[in-house]
Amino acid sequence: KTTVSKNFIEMIIDKDLAEGTYDHVQTRFPPEPNGYLHIGHAKSILLNSGLAKEYNGKFNLRFDDTNPTKEKTEFVKSITEDVKWLGADFEDRLFFASDYFDQMYEYAVFLIKKGKAFVCDLTAEQIREYRGTLTEPGKESPYRNRSVEENLQLFEEMKNGKYADGEKVLRAKIDMASPNMNMRDPVIYRVAHLTHHNTGDKWCIYPMYDFAHPIEDAIEHITHSICTLEFEDHRPLYDWVVKECEFVMPPKQIEFAKLYLTNVVTGKRYIKKLVEDGVVDGWDDPRLVTISALRRRGFTPESIRMFVDLCGVAKANSSVDYAMLEYCIREDLKLKRSRVMAVLNPIKLIIDNYPEDQMEELDVVNNLENPELGSRTIPFGRELYIEADDFMEEPPKKYFRMFPGNEVRLMNAYFVKCTGCVKDENGNIVEVHGTYDPASKGGNSPDGRKVKGTIHWVAAKTAFHTEVRLYENLVDEEKGKLNEDGTLNFNPNSLTVLKDCVLEPSLKDAKAYDSFQFVRNGFFCVDCKDSEEGKPVFNRIVSLKSSFKL
Numbered sequence: 001k002t003t004v005s006k007n008f009i010e011m012i013i014d015k016d017l018a019e020g021t022y023d024h025v026q027t028r029f030p031p032e033p034n035g036y037l038h039i040g041h042a043k044s045i046l047l048n049s050g051l052a053k054e055y056n057g058k059f060n061l062r063f064d065d066t067n068p069t070k071e072k073t074e075f076v077k078s079i080t081e082d083v084k085w086l087g088a089d090f091e092d093r094l095f096f097a098s099d100y101f102d103q104m105y106e107y108a109v110f111l112i113k114k115g116k117a118f119v120c121d122l123t124a125e126q127i128r129e130y131r132g133t134l135t136e137p138g139k140e141s142p143y144r145n146r147s148v149e150e151n152l153q154l155f156e157e158m159k160n161g162k163y164a165d166g167e168k169v170l171r172a173k174i175d176m177a178s179p180n181m182n183m184r185d186p187v188i189y190r191v192a193h194l195t196h197h198n199t200g201d202k203w204c205i206y207p208m209y210d211f212a213h214p215i216e217d218a219i220e221h222i223t224h225s226i227c228t229l230e231f232e233d234h235r236p237l238y239d240w241v242v243k244e245c246e247f248v249m250p251p252k253q254i255e256f257a258k259l260y261l262t263n264v265v266t267g268k269r270y271i272k273k274l275v276e277d278g279v280v281d282g283w284d285d286p287r288l289v290t291i292s293a294l295r296r297r298g299f300t301p302e303s304i305r306m307f308v309d310l311c312g313v314a315k316a317n318s319s320v321d322y323a324m325l326e327y328c329i330r331e332d333l334k335l336k337r338s339r340v341m342a343v344l345n346p347i348k349l350i351i352d353n354y355p356e357d358q359m360e361e362l363d364v365v366n367n368l369e370n371p372e373l374g375s376r377t378i379p380f381g382r383e384l385y386i387e388a389d390d391f392m393e394e395p396p397k398k399y400f401r402m403f404p405g406n407e408v409r410l411m412n413a414y415f416v417k418c419t420g421c422v423k424d425e426n427g428n429i430v431e432v433h434g435t436y437d438p439a440s441k442g443g444n445s446p447d448g449r450k451v452k453g454t455i456h457w458v459a460a461k462t463a464f465h466t467e468v469r470l471y472e473n474l475v476d477e478e479k480g481k482l483n484e485d486g487t488l489n490f491n492p493n494s495l496t497v498l499k500d501c502v503l504e505p506s507l508k509d510a511k512a513y514d515s516f517q518f519v520r521n522g523f524f525c526v527d528c529k530d531s532e533e534g535k536p537v538f539n540r541i542v543s544l545k546s547s548f549k550l
């Protein structure tokens, strides 16, 4: 990377390496296993793993599982899968903070011995009262000056289960008058008689995040501990912990702004509610922006990486429009995927001058802009399906598709002139009719005749019939994301299920996660949950057009 394009974190790393503060770069992504990862986490994952790669360093995946109340093994699995899928390479460096509980306990004892930590008997409420306010200094705990021996004994008793939850805590002895509230003798260990998903019932005391996290980082020789802005006020405490625990080459915390997206639901709390209320089909519903949902929808790791790069790394919070993410997936897929024909709202087109029982195979290039994708053959016959809205009996001005008397191009095939339509007793159009020009094979007429409209089609006899789903955003920022009562103002049209779409026969063999451009209709991906062997169901990833401009 050139100097000008470096972000502020790279500048810090450059300086640290130049000055010898560190002799290596080691980063980590430290999720709590309490939910599914979303696009915001992807930013953190790609940032941390990207920096490690850029500086020939290493990247760890570490589960920050020090809080036994809300963690689940189910999430460990999904998070690991998501990080791998994104291409963040943690190799065999998968760690659990709970594996460090013994060491954390030892560091707590070390601090007690240094006179830097004490056991406090105040209740949680009293501790809050004693803490003071932003404008007033706090009051020291009456237990602050217990002897080292007494503290050691009490802390050991806490560990051995002598005390009930909340009866005693271990606090760092820092400064009750500090302007930073986090420095006013923060609690670093609490009693909690809870079963932990990893350590079972071994512990009934658990370290607090602000004490545990810097130690986890230091144990793993992390150099740059990157977190989001809300931890800025905690940095002095982070620095205090690594200093007082006397780590050499201690890690440093760097904060960056969270990624916020407009027109999507990101809050874990809201996503959970949508899942529980059955409004969406699980955590990987394609309308969500969890990583598993994006994967199911057909987003690629490359598109997410492009998105994260475009967002940049900033020190100030801001929101990015979901349309930018759509832009990235279009850019990623446009040259990589075959352009196939699928009719989403089919109506029959009968070519009356095409022989009754004849079928032919037409050669078609897979992607006109990328010859490397090769070609395929598609069947053509007398009966075809076209999109219902590609025919109008009485067209408005500038409508160049099928209407009586008009000639159009059937993509990759022939010119066809519309001769009329057949209606049922209710006046609904059931068939469109036309005649073709055999000389226009391939889509051009030797006499140089021009047509203004080109439409796609699928031969009826060999068509593959399946379900296709179209999506709109779950919420619309302009209409307001929330109702007055705080519930989500959710778009009732966010999902459209088209039960009988007709596709080129080759698509029958598509597998989960395979994606294609359906010409004129967008990019589509095989659903990994609802598809069956020989009967893939398709989800629209994104339409082809957008008002979004870079």
Ligand code: ATP
Pocket (backbone or CB within 6 Å): 029, 030, 031, 032, 033, 034, 039, 040, 041, 043, 044, 226, 227, 228, 257, 258, 259, 260, 268
């Ligand atoms: P919570 O569990 O309280 O909702 P969280 O969403 O931050 O918090 P964590 O599991 O603690 O979940 O997050 C792991 C890492 O991902 C943290 O380092 C956090 O800073 C980062 N992260 C979370 N959300 C975002 C976001 N929107 N943008 C960038 N990074 C994020």
Ligand code: MG
Pocket (backbone or CB within 6 Å): 031, 032, 034, 035
């Ligand atoms: Mg979390």
Ligand code: MG
Pocket (backbone or CB within 6 Å): 032
């Ligand atoms: Mg968190």
